[in-house]
Amino acid sequence: xxxxxxxxxxxxxxxxxxxxxxxxxxxxxxxxxxxxxxxxxxxxxxxxxxxxxxxxxxxxxxxxxxxxxxxxxxxxxxxxxxxxxxxxxxxxxxxxxxxxxxxxxxxxxxxxxxxxxxxxxxxxxxxxxxxxxxxxxxxxxxxxxxxxxxxxxxxxxxxxxxxxxxxxxxxxxxxxxxxxxxxxxxxxxxxxxxxxxxxxxxxxxxxxxxxxxxxxxxxxxxxxxxxxxxxxxxxxxxxxxxxxxxxxxxxxxxxxxxxxxxxxxxxxxxxxxxxxxxxxxxxxxxxxxxxxxxxxxxxxxxxxxxxxxxxxxx
Ligand SMILES: [Zn+2]
Numbered sequence: 001x002x003x004x005x006x007x008x009x010x011x012x013x014x015x016x017x018x019x020x021x022x023x024x025x026x027x028x029x030x031x032x033x034x035x036x037x038x039x040x041x042x043x044x045x046x047x048x049x050x051x052x053x054x055x056x057x058x059x060x061x062x063x064x065x066x067x068x069x070x071x072x073x074x075x076x077x078x079x080x081x082x083x084x085x086x087x088x089x090x091x092x093x094x095x096x097x098x099x100x101x102x103x104x105x106x107x108x109x110x111x112x113x114x115x116x117x118x119x120x121x122x123x124x125x126x127x128x129x130x131x132x133x134x135x136x137x138x139x140x141x142x143x144x145x146x147x148x149x150x151x152x153x154x155x156x157x158x159x160x161x162x163x164x165x166x167x168x169x170x171x172x173x174x175x176x177x178x179x180x181x182x183x184x185x186x187x188x189x190x191x192x193x194x195x196x197x198x199x200x201x202x203x204x205x206x207x208x209x210x211x212x213x214x215x216x217x218x219x220x221x222x223x224x225x226x227x228x229x230x231x232x233x234x235x236x237x238x239x240x241x242x243x244x245x246x247x248x249x250x251x252x253x254x255x256x257x258x259x260x261x262x263x264x265x266x267x268x269x270x271x272x273x274x275x276x277x278x279x280x281x282x283x284x285x286x287x288x289x290x291x292x293x294x295x296x297x298x299x300x301x302x303x304x305x306x307x308x309x310x311x312x313x314x
Contacts, residue, residue, distance in 0.1 A: 011303075014118050014295040015240045018127035020081030020088055027079055027157040036087035037066070037077065043086055044068065044077055045128070046093045046103075047136040050244075051111035052129045059120040061129060062109040069093050069103075078135050078158030080128060090132035090158075092140060115243065118295045127240075134242035138172045146170065173245045178217040179205035181301045182228060184255040188278060188305055189228055191262070191270035200290035201271065201281075203298040208249070218253050226270040227261030230254065236304060239297040248297045252305060279306050 026032050036042050043063035046053040053062040069091055077089035093099060100106040114133055118126045135158060142161055145152050150165030161170045181203050182189035190201035206221035208214060215233040222230045230253040239248045262270050273281075273289070280286040282303055292298040 011300060012123055013239050013297055013300050014126050015130040016127060017123060018131055019124045020083045020128060022081040023079060027159060033157050039087065041086050043088050045090045045132050047090055047132055048096060048099045048111040049094045050133055050137050051113055052132055053109050054112050054117055055109050059117055060122055061125045072096055075139060076154050078139060080131055090136050092136045130240050130242040134245045135172060137244050142170055175246045176208040177205055177246045177248050178208050178214055178221055179203050179248050179298060180218045180222065180251040180253040181305050182222055182230060182253045182255050183305060184258060186275055187272040189226060189255060189270060189272055191225060191267040194268050197290060199288050202292040203301050214249050218251050222253060225263050225266050227259060228255050229257040231256045236301060250297045250301045275306050278302055282306065
């Protein structure tokens with residue numbers, strides 16, 4: 001459509017911008033990997049039951065030396081990548097009991113839920129933590145082959161796993177999720193799920209299914225959940241979402257109808273909101289409407305639309 005301009009997405013979205021070099025080539029060299037694992041300058045991020053180890057003050061990743069976990073039986077550390085010439089690994093220490101006490105770190109660091117801590121962490125640390133959480137969790141849940149049930153082993157520094165029995169390769173999952181702000185003139189459609197905090201509304205979202213394009217997934221999800229028909233879908237930006245392994249694909253969708261008919265199995269309520277109402281909600285100035293928190297891509301999709309020129313998106 002002539003004159004159409006999608007909203008600008010020029011702000012930092014949490015979990016994006018991982019600064020590490022993933023070492024796609026050198027990680028194929030087993031000798032190089034072994035040297036990095038033994039190198040006293042290498043850094044290890046302990047992850048306990050999906051929670052990364054974080055310094056208490058200020059909140060930041062707490063990198064450990066290899067000696068930190070040498071007294072317990074852990075899976076082979078996963079190579080996250082290199083930064084400043086130093087190899088960075090994540091290591092699953094879930095086997096430890098009362099880990100802060102066991103490791104003698106209770107005064108200075110703790111294993112914390114990434115969702116709760118992300119707002120307090122440096123952006124680069126949050127992105128590395130997202131990679132570590134997703135990879136360590138995937139390895140823990142894929143010790144057996146989906147093809148034959150045999151045992152699998154980590155290869156390429158944790159980039160994938162191979163079955164001992166049938167040699168099938170298994171790659172870390174990334175599940176695409178379509179998430180969209182649905183707009184029509186000066187109105188934006190948002191929904192709320194069952195059990196959400198009172199008054200909170202967010203962008204409609206759902207997994208992209210087999211044999212479906214991102215645009216088709218947005219149209220299907222919005223129609224299923226709200227009864228609103230969508231025409232043009234424009235991709236804006238994405239966000240890794242390591243809970244456990246999604247990639248959020250943020251879009252703006254142009255509605256072609258307004259009547260709402262919700263699917264109560266998926267959402268509790270859907271409503272059209274004005275720019276002014278959403279601007280106030282994003283600023284925390286609206287008692288009867290809450291916006292998603294800034295660590296969620298939905299917050300940034302809503303903000304991009306609110307701050308775009310009125311009329312830039314029809
Ligand atoms: Zn197998």
